[in-house]
Amino acid sequence: xxxxxxxxxxxxxxRATRIGQDTALAQIVRLVEEAQGSKAPVQRLxxxxxxxxxxxxxxxxxxxxxxxxxxxxDLFGNMPAPRFIFSLTAFxxxxxxxxxCALGLATPxxxxxxxxxxxxxxxxxxxxxxxxxxxxxxxxxxxxxxxLTKGEPxxxxxxxxxxxxxxxxxxxxxxxxxxxxxxxxxxxxxxEHMKVDIESPIDFQNLPGRGVKATVxxxxxxxxxxxxxxxxxxxxxxxxxxxxxxxxxxxxxxxxAKDSRLIGIIGVADVVxxxxxxxxAELKRMNIEVVMxxxxxxxxxxxxxxxxxxxxVLAEVLPEDKAKEIAKLQTEGKVVxxxxxxxxxxxxxxxxxxxxAIGSGTDVAIESGSIVLIKNDLKDVVAAIQLSKRTMxxxxxxxxxxxxxxxxxxxxxxxxxxxxxxxxxxxxxAAGAMALSSVSVVSNAALLKRYTPEIKRExxx
Ligand code: ADP
Ligand code: MG
Numbered sequence: 001x002x003x004x005x006x007x008x009x010x011x012x013x014x015r016a017t018r019i020g021q022d023t024a025l026a027q028i029v030r031l032v033e034e035a036q037g038s039k040a041p042v043q044r045l046x047x048x049x050x051x052x053x054x055x056x057x058x059x060x061x062x063x064x065x066x067x068x069x070x071x072x073x074d075l076f077g078n079m080p081a082p083r084f085i086f087s088l089t090a091f092x093x094x095x096x097x098x099x100x101c102a103l104g105l106a107t108p109x110x111x112x113x114x115x116x117x118x119x120x121x122x123x124x125x126x127x128x129x130x131x132x133x134x135x136x137x138x139x140x141x142x143x144x145x146x147x148l149t150k151g152e153p154x155x156x157x158x159x160x161x162x163x164x165x166x167x168x169x170x171x172x173x174x175x176x177x178x179x180x181x182x183x184x185x186x187x188x189x190x191x192e193h194m195k196v197d198i199e200s201p202i203d204f205q206n207l208p209g210r211g212v213k214a215t216v217x218x219x220x221x222x223x224x225x226x227x228x229x230x231x232x233x234x235x236x237x238x239x240x241x242x243x244x245x246x247x248x249x250x251x252x253x254x255x256x257a258k259d260s261r262l263i264g265i266i267g268v269a270d271v272v273x274x275x276x277x278x279x280x281a282e283l284k285r286m287n288i289e290v291v292m293x294x295x296x297x298x299x300x301x302x303x304x305x306x307x308x309x310x311x312x313v314l315a316e317v318l319p320e321d322k323a324k325e326i327a328k329l330q331t332e333g334k335v336v337x338x339x340x341x342x343x344x345x346x347x348x349x350x351x352x353x354x355x356x357a358i359g360s361g362t363d364v365a366i367e368s369g370s371i372v373l374i375k376n377d378l379k380d381v382v383a384a385i386q387l388s389k390r391t392m393x394x395x396x397x398x399x400x401x402x403x404x405x406x407x408x409x410x411x412x413x414x415x416x417x418x419x420x421x422x423x424x425x426x427x428x429x430a431a432g433a434m435a436l437s438s439v440s441v442v443s444n445a446a447l448l449k450r451y452t453p454e455i456k457r458e459x460x461x
Pocket of ligand 2: 143144145146147340341342345
């Protein structure tokens with residue numbers, strides 16, 4: 001239970017493991033607040049403009065005053081005010097109308113509304129930078145297990161080579177008892193289901209991206225993929241046909257070896273999430289390249305990729321190499337986003353330009369991502385990109401309006417129309433125009449509140 005919940009009927013016994021500041025809700029609030037206060041890179045542009053703009057305006061104001069006081073006043077007869085008052089009025093009007101407060105408001109207001117909108121849709125954006133970059137993503141890399149697929153695999157094949165199904169399951173479940181991997185959980189669950197008693201493994205070793213190793217019932221047992229078997233010099237060739245028949249169905253084949261001999265093969269299937277294919281189709285429509293990155297074997301990965309319409313697959317990637325694959329894509333000059341859920345995805349999430357973590361994933365992944373999807377639905381990846389694009393558009397509009405108002409107002413305030421109409425912009429009107437530009441910028445940003453990412457709209461294809 002992570003927050004407000006409804007108990008419809010029955011008794012609920014709840015033990016709070018975290019309270020107050022440590023609850024999921026408080027963490028979400030903190031993330032959103034931090035993001036709303038953070039600067040997007042585009043803000044630096046506004047800051048740079050303001051840094052030049054402010055001194056320039058002061059110089060223009062002084063020049064205006066000097067011009068009217070020393071030269072301009074004498075050029076025209078019938079002046080509406082005394083020399084000093086007239087020059088001072090023009091000076092003040094320039095300062096007032098050019099006040100760059102709208103320029104300062106342009107980005108932060110849009111970021112604030114944008115991140116808030118994200119949170120409303122179950123997309124936690126940790127900072128303005130992530131919000132800005134998400135819209136520019138050119139390649140999205142998805143982890144397979146737990147990201148594209150549900151990550152709740154089921155045992156589908158039990159092929160003993162030596163011994164019975166129950167013995168196979170006994171050894172496999174006993175060794176996997178020590179592992180947290182989704183594949184391990186599938187095997188333990190199956191053993192429990194079939195009422196096979198299991199032992200606790202001794203000298204348990206987790207070999208990331210390969211499998212597990214331990215002593216069970218006095219024998220050294222290995223369970224994992226081909227790489228693991230090859231490393232231990234255990235021949236698998238004789239059973240290659242069986243292994244491939246499992247993999248060709250999009251399932252993961254796990255090999256079990258006891259005392260350096262292959263004694264069985266276990267097939268595990270993980271179904272894809274119902275919305276993954278739709279999300280990928282939409283990304284492709286947006287001209288974003290989609291890549292699958294997985295530690296699983298090439299054949300299984302290819303079947304799942306085909307089912308989802310993913311063309312580029314990087315399979316059999318060891319956990320430590322996932323970040324390197326991201327770096328490789330970045331050297332192709334592309335803006336890369338990584339979507340993942342596991343501990344093995346964390347370095348890649350950090351390395352990517354935008355790291356998107358699945359909220360139901362491991363804490364490490366959530367900590368490493370700059371965007372967190374609460375709802376475990378990949379359509380939210382699309383929504384995050386759409387929201388980012390919309391927010392950036394708002395920011396650009398805002399900057400244009402803020403800057404436009406000010407620059408257009410300066411010549412007016414300085415008295416450029418005086419020779420033609422015999423009027424000088426009164427400081428009160430200048431102040432009104434200045435305030436109006438702030439109001440228009442803030443209201444424009446607030447309009448973002450009414451925005452719903454296209455993919456989330458009702459009746460969407
Ligand atoms: P992914 O990138 O899809 O999340 P991992 O890097 O966690 O996958 O694992 C890659 C491969 O290593 C798995 O497909 C499996 O063959 C093997 N493997 C990893 N952990 C285990 C385990 N606990 N038991 C058996 N095999 C494992
Ligand atoms: Mg995973």
